[in-house]
């Protein structure tokens with residue numbers, strides 16, 4: 609009992625991060641993950657990341673393409689029995705090798721597969737955006753509660769050292785009182801690329817560039833300021849003749865108002881040079897992360913009096929880190945930092961931005977009552 613109490617106290621204080629990054633994992637006790645959807649992200653980042661994981665290990669693959677799935681399974685040294693089709697997906701319930709499921713499907717499939725995995729008794733790590741509608745996101749949160757299983761949304765930047773460094777500067781007040789957060793997340797898109805085709809379809813993506821990349825700016829402003837916006841107004845610039853933008857908006861600019869008086873302006877586009885950058889201006893200093901949310905090569909410049917300069921921040925494999933974090937949550941060694949509710953908050957904010965766009969920039973209230981339970985700046989060790 610006493611041990612349990614002190615363990616909980618430690619989790620509350622964020623000491624779990626010490627355990628998880630300093631070898632709390634024993635060899636062989638990694639949580640077995642099934643990866644669902646073997647597209648660009650899974651093949652390019654997630655499967656390779658398992659090699660460096662300590663608290664997570666690859667246990668199964670779920671795919672609609674048997675040839676690809678068996679080829680990748682052989683490469684990953686998984687047995688044939690660890691390959692599931694979508695039709696056989698629910699049979700994972702009877703497979704003890706699988707403890708958690710990582711959903712890496714197009715956005716419109718996240719809710720269905722997350723809920724099925726939870727019903728099968730598995731924990732779920734789900735890619736962002738967690739769904740294509742607020743209603744689906746709410747169903748996912750409810751399903752996790754009903755199943756008494758963990759649902760974590762894969763907000764990799766909340767576990768990434770440069771972003772954590774920036775959060776900690778903010779928490780220490782190193783820039784003075786925060787006034788303005790500027791985020792710009794976008795790139796060129798290509799309708800001929802199947803991986804972009806669904807992103808350019810409103811039904812499948814839930815919001816084009818906003819749902820795919822703008823969400824990093826929405827989430828970033830919230831974790832940098834450590835507060836939730838109370839209102840938003842937004843407008844879009846979309847060339848409907850461009851076949852890429854038949855159903856989704858292209859360039860969207862929004863402005864969030866925060867209770868502290870800070871403002872965050874965000875922009876996103878699928879017809880611009882690639883960037884994932886953020887800037888923060890306080891009363892006494894500023895910091896610029898450009899890029900701030902790439903898989904690697906992020907750079908931070910801080911101008912805050914004695915703290916001036918470009919801090920050297922170690923790079924990590926962001927996907928290994930978040931899968932290890934999920935593994936540590938399942939093993940009771942780490943607190944939940946980015947739960948379903950965190951993803952639901954972004955879904956509500958995406959909906960509010962699109963509502964404001966549709967209403968010609970009208971102010972839309974956004975205080976949905978959500979407050980972050982665990983601050984990554986305190987819980988996650990950089």
Ligand code: NAD
Pocket residue numbers: 645646647648649650672711712713714715717735736737762764802803804806820
């Ligand atoms: P992708 O299109 O390359 O891969 C999706 C996979 O799902 C493909 O293998 C495809 O065959 C499969 N699929 C199954 N059913 C499908 C259907 N009905 N229609 C279309 N595809 C179907 O996409 P991706 O770039 O790998 O993205 C997957 C998810 O990961 C998305 O939710 C995306 O937002 C997220 N993502 C996150 C990051 C990050 O940095 N965290 C980066 C890229 C993508």
